Structure formats: C-alpha cells, structure tokens
Amino acid sequence: MIYQIDTHAGVPIYRQIMDQLRRQILTGQMSEGEQIEQVRKLAARLKVNPMTISKAYAFLEQEGLLERRRGVGLFVASVATEKQSDTKKQLLDEAISKAAAEAIEMEVSEAEAIQIFQEHYRDLTSRKKGAQS
Amino acid sequence: MIYQIDTHAGVPIYRQIMDQLRRQILTGQMSEGEQIEQVRKLAARLKVNPMTISKAYAFLEQEGLLERRRGVGLFVASVATEKQSDTKKQLLDEAISKAAAEAIEMEVSEAEAIQIFQEHYRDLTSRKKGAQS
Amino acid sequence: MIYQIDTHAGVPIYRQIMDQLRRQILTGQMSEGEQIEQVRKLAARLKVNPMTISKAYAFLEQEGLLERRRGVGLFVASVATEKQSDTKKQLLDEAISKAAAEAIEMEVSEAEAIQIFQEHYRDLTSRKKGAQS
Amino acid sequence: MIYQIDTHAGVPIYRQIMDQLRRQILTGQMSEGEQIEQVRKLAARLKVNPMTISKAYAFLEQEGLLERRRGVGLFVASVATEKQSDTKKQLLDEAISKAAAEAIEMEVSEAEAIQIFQEHYRDLTSRKKGAQS
C-alpha cells in the first residue's frame, strides 16, 4: 500500500496513516484477514519511528478494524467487512451533499453545477486512464 | 454573526472562527468596511479565551481580509470585495471536484453520480424554501 | 484519586491506570465535567513517564469517557454519565454470577454459598468501617 | 479435554491453556496419573504453535501439577490430588469474596446482594439440569 505522508501538514503522522489505512479497509481495497504491513518495515519505508506506526495500528485495533494475532502480526479484522458497503456509499454521499450545498449557497443553478461536475469527472477519469497506460 | 464552535472537534477554535468569518467575508455576506465584533465581546459570547479570538483576527488581517484601524477596531478590508467572485467559484469547484473524485474511486458512473447530485440539490432546495416560508 | 500501580504485574502501567480510572468514572465516583489529574502531575506522582499517562488518557478519550479541552486539560466526558448506572449493575452482576457458577461447579449448596458470602460481606464491611474511623 | 481458546483476548494462549488444564486437575476432573494430551496433537487440534503448548505444560510441571516421564509423556502428578480439596474451596472463596467486595463498593445491601446471588444460582442450576436432560 502507498502512503502519502506530509510531515509538515500539522496533522500528526500516525493520524495520516490511520486515515489512509482506514479508508483502504473500509472501501474494500484490503480484504478481510489480509495481513497488514509490519510495523518495523513500514517504519523503515516511511522513515519514521516504529512507535509512530504502532500507535496508528493500536488505535485502529481499538476501532475494531485491525486484529492482532500475537507473535504473528496484524490483520484486517473480520468485522471490518460489515462496515464496508455502508462506508463506501456514505463517503460519496457526504461529498456530493457538500457539493450540492455549496452550489445552492453560491446560487449556481442545478444545470450549471452538473456541468461543472461532468467536467471534473471526465477530467479525472482521463487522467486516471493516462496514469494507467 | 453566528458562530458554530465545536470544542471537541479536532480543529482548533481559532481556526474554526477564521474559517467561518473568512467565508462570510468572501461570499459577500459581510460588506466592505463593516466593523467586526470586538475581541472581548466575541470572546465573552463564545466563552473562549480572548487570545483565541485575537489570534483568528490577526491571521485574517495577515491574509488581507481585515483591516485594523488603531483605536477604533477591526473592519472588513476594502480589498476583500475583489476576491469575492473568485472565491465563490473556487469553493464550489473544490467541493465538486472532491465529489467527482469520490465517485470515481467508488466506481460510481457519471450518470449515477449526477443523479445522486440532483437528489441532494433538490432536497436541499426544497428544505431551504420550506425554512423561508 | 489513588492509583495502585504494580510495575511487575505483567499488565502494562497505562492499562492499570485506564482500568482504575474507567472504573472510577463509570461507577460515578467522578462527576461529569470534573477535571482529571494533569498528565505531568500524575506522572510525577506515580514516578512514571508522562507519555505513559498520556497514553492511558488518550485511549479513554477514544472510548468517549474523557474529553479534551484544548490548552486547558482533560475532563470527565458528559456522555460518561449515561453509561454509569448500567455499568454499576453490570459489574456487580458479573461478579455474583461468576461466584454462583463456581459454587455450582464445586457442588456447594445454595445455603452454604450464601453463608460464605455473608461472612465475606461482613468481614469486608467491618474492615472498611475500621479504616474510616 | 475441550479447550476454549480465544485468540483475540488479551490473555496469552499458553496461559489460557494453563488455566483451563490446571482447573481440570485441581477440581478432580482429571485423575492422578492420567496421561496428558501430547504437545503436537494438542497443537494441531487447537491450531496453535507447538511451542505454545509446550510452554503451558512446562509451567504446570514447574507448579508440580504435571510429571514428565521421559520417553513416555506427561502425566497428572500424584501430588496433585492433595491440593484438590483446598483448591476447590479457594477458587470458590475468591469468587465470592470478589462478589461481596463489588456489592459493598456499589452500596448494595447484604440482603439485596444475596437475593441477586440466589437468582443467579437458581437460574444456572435450572439451565444445567435442562442441558442434562
């Protein structure tokens, strides 16, 4: 998994890891039971202290998204799957709702807003395709 | 002006004030030259430390949105108006872009996403009308 | 508040603090909104590293029992009260249920078991009174 | 013998095995001289690391509850029987003492506590009978 860490962002590193990993799990991009990258390896890869990684994992464990198997490693919890489909829709819904609210507050008509939406959608899609090829 | 402060959110209080006040100014809901609520009064009203308010105002002054007139008080800067129309569009653009990105990541088609957008738009519009009447 | 810390118990220090503080809160021995002992002071008092205390508090905050007021300190969360009465009964119920199960497994009759219970109850009560006087 | 292993509980696996086996021996549910399940077989059955089983057995041997006969296997120690009646009472005593302490801390009167105890006792007894029939 690729982590985007911004050391100077104000947001603590452990929290950035939590957020990104949580998202991966809840959107189903990591399967149930899958092993999580080892604390020390990830620490070495991101060039941060192992405790920082450990802290992120510890909180996610408390959230019920990770499961510790003693002496073996950390895994995506089996419970996590239940929360997935809900979360996917919810994240999208929130973003779209926010966008609609902005449009209304800015007195932008539905048609205009949709047009802007389409532009962004197509732009992002073509970029993604470009990156893949 | 009404401020919504959430003491328990991760966002610092001074930042919540900044964001809300900046938004008011840039969306034209506060007119140029208008006087800003005094530090102590606002602090008393929101039951926060005056230094917190002062900090928020200081940053907005640095951004060029507020103007300090010594011995008188703080006012919405005259320059602020220029930035308004740009900002309006920008805020909307960001929200829509975010929504589009979510939709793509969730593998929701353009048509579907637009439909969800329309639902939210109409829902919010009708609620707003209801509240006004 | 008095903490009983056993450094050699196998149970991590931060967890001992969590358990004892959680119990205090959930059994209503700390009132809602009350300020929690400061991280550094408690650390000094128990002669442990401040981070250890901080860790305990952080987890309890995530459990929703503590509330952080930035720059001020940590407080017993307002939500905590709701869980109190339930918890009180639950803890007692569990202990008594466990005792009953033991008695049955040991083939100790109800009457005998109750007699042993009474002895312990009276013994503990008299000790407590002695300590108070 | 049936073992209930909870991989996700905080308690180490080897300790869970120790506790359950110790209990079986000390409550007389395993007779003196009886052979203990082989390390590898039990490990395979519980799907845990053989070292974990071995560790549990080693500790119980140290406690004097198991006896190693080289080249043959592990057996319930002959000394074990002597400790049985004492242990039975002790386990019960601890559980009841704990319950009494809880009741006092929760400010539940002796009469009330006893009533709760009776309910649990009768409930558990009737369930047990039901399961046997």
Add this chain to the structure above:
DNA sequence: GTGGTCTAGACCACG
C-alpha cells in the same frame, strides 16, 4: 500553562 507528537534505544512477551 495545558496536552500532543516524535525520536532513539532498551527491554519484554508471545509464538
């Protein structure tokens, strides 16, 4: 003043 974060390094428990 408050608490939070991160580091480096040592040590422990578990399997």
Add this chain to the structure above:
DNA sequence: GTGGTCTAGACCACC
C-alpha cells in the same frame, strides 16, 4: 520472528 512497553528528552500547538 512478531508487536508492545517504557524511558528521557526535545519540540510543537493551543489557550
């Protein structure tokens, strides 16, 4: 081998 705990000390953000 895995992850967890704790320390000491430095630095930061917030009020």
